[in-house]
Amino acid sequence: MKKKSGDFFSALKSIILPESNDQRAANGPVTNNVILKELLDCFDNSCKRESVGKSLLFNMHFLVILHPDVYEERLSSLPIIVKEALKAFYLKLKSYKKNYDELSPVSFHWHFRFAPGTDFNQEKITVEDVRVIGMLTGLKPIGSGGGDRHNTAKVTMKSKATNVFDKMDINLDVLRHLHFAENGTFTVKFNPELNITHVAVTNNATTQITARKADAGLARIEYYTADTSKDAVYIMKDTEIVIARKEPENLGYSNYLLIESGFVSNPHARIRWNEAQRSFQIASFSNNETRVNETVIEKSEAGNPRWFDLRDKSQVLLNGMVTLTFKQL
Structure with missing residues (x-):
């Protein structure tokens, strides 16, 4: 039997995020804790939706879209946000582990990609907005051919109408105008011991050779x-x-x-x-x-x-x- 996650994760977020910042007032500023909370909510939703039987599945790829002004303001904090998110992810996985036969990570690495943007999916991105898109695996390159299935992908994303994370289709064309720069892209190896201690989270600027080889x-x-x-x-x-x-x-x-x-x-x-x-x-x-x-x-x-x-x-x-x-x- 799967463990219900609501009480645990609510308690976890209250520990990680100061109470004054956890509940943001309407049109409030996008702080580091606001970005972190959106990542935690997206991850939590994926554990509930992706897990099957006694196998615990969860999103390992995340796209985060911020207004350009907010992106520039938060750029130096992004490695810390990623590290704090991973700490929370591992805490959650540890709490679930005893209720499943196995963890089933779909990748050997966590991937986080931040980008500035003023609109996404026919919605304006303001300085008060954070858009987090979660996926089990990464997106295929846009225009890669027959496997694209009408150039759409299923992702975990928050609907503006309901303000809750849900599974939905997005057209990959909405990502064409976004620039995921190397200094806003982070890859961290998945630790099966569910511990991020002593792991340095850095951006992908140090792995350009590997990235170029992977592209080819x-x-x-x-x-x-x-x-x-x-x-x-x-x-x-x-x-x-x-x-x-x-x-x-x-x-x-x-x-x-x-x-x-x-x-x-x-x-x-x-x-x-x-x-x-x-x-x-x-x-x-x-x-x-x-x-x-x-x-x-x-x-x-x-x-x-x-x-x-x-x-x-x-x-x-x-x-x-x-x-x-x-x-x-």
């Missing part, structure tokens, strides 16, 4: 499905991807390699870039066989993956029917 692609995966006699190419741009059968519930994820074959499990495997070891790795979650260069990869659970080295030009065989050739870029 980390790896090229050529795959062939024997049952349909189809072949295709997938460019791996995320530091971790999921290989899964093409099903409607998977279409909204930007880091999924979806294969239209009954011989592929859902999910079947993950491939990741291990920054510490500077190497690619693979984990299998299928009851059906997964081979890498004729070596059978032992199955592991999604919440506790066992990783195996995936070398350049390796051949991966899924269930004896789908062949993938992995090439580093």
Whole structure:
């Protein structure tokens, strides 16, 4: 049985946020605590909406849009806001952990992107406004092609009419005019121990080389499905991807390699870039066989993956029917 979160999170916010700042008067100033509260509310909503069965799922990507004047005023405080948000996220996850079999983070990193803007989704952004958009995974690049499904994405966002966070569709065109600069973009590695102690939150200006490489692609995966006699190419741009059968519930994820074959499990495997070891790795979650260069990869659970080295030009065989050739870029 899932634990009801309202009482806990209300108490948590009252501890983290001074009472005088937690309830902002109408048309009041956007302070650091106001931005933090919006992030906490968005995250809390995602835990309730995304979790399934005994698996705790939650948003790990957040876009925060502020009026340009507020953005400039708060820019130097953004790393602290991110760190305080992560502290609160981990406290919440710790409280939920005993009620679930496993945490199911959909990424190895938290992502926070702040941007200045004067309008969003046909609404004006004033100096009193904060717009927080939460996602399980990041948005696909605008105009990336067929997988965009009419160029929209499902996100967690607060409706101006109801003033509560909800799941809704947004047209990606509304993001075209926003500039997510590197000094307002933060990436922090997810800590499975749910602790941010000793973690320095810095912006992404120090990781420009990695970002440029990711834009071009980390790896090229050529795959062939024997049952349909189809072949295709997938460019791996995320530091971790999921290989899964093409099903409607998977279409909204930007880091999924979806294969239209009954011989592929859902999910079947993950491939990741291990920054510490500077190497690619693979984990299998299928009851059906997964081979890498004729070596059978032992199955592991999604919440506790066992990783195996995936070398350049390796051949991966899924269930004896789908062949993938992995090439580093």
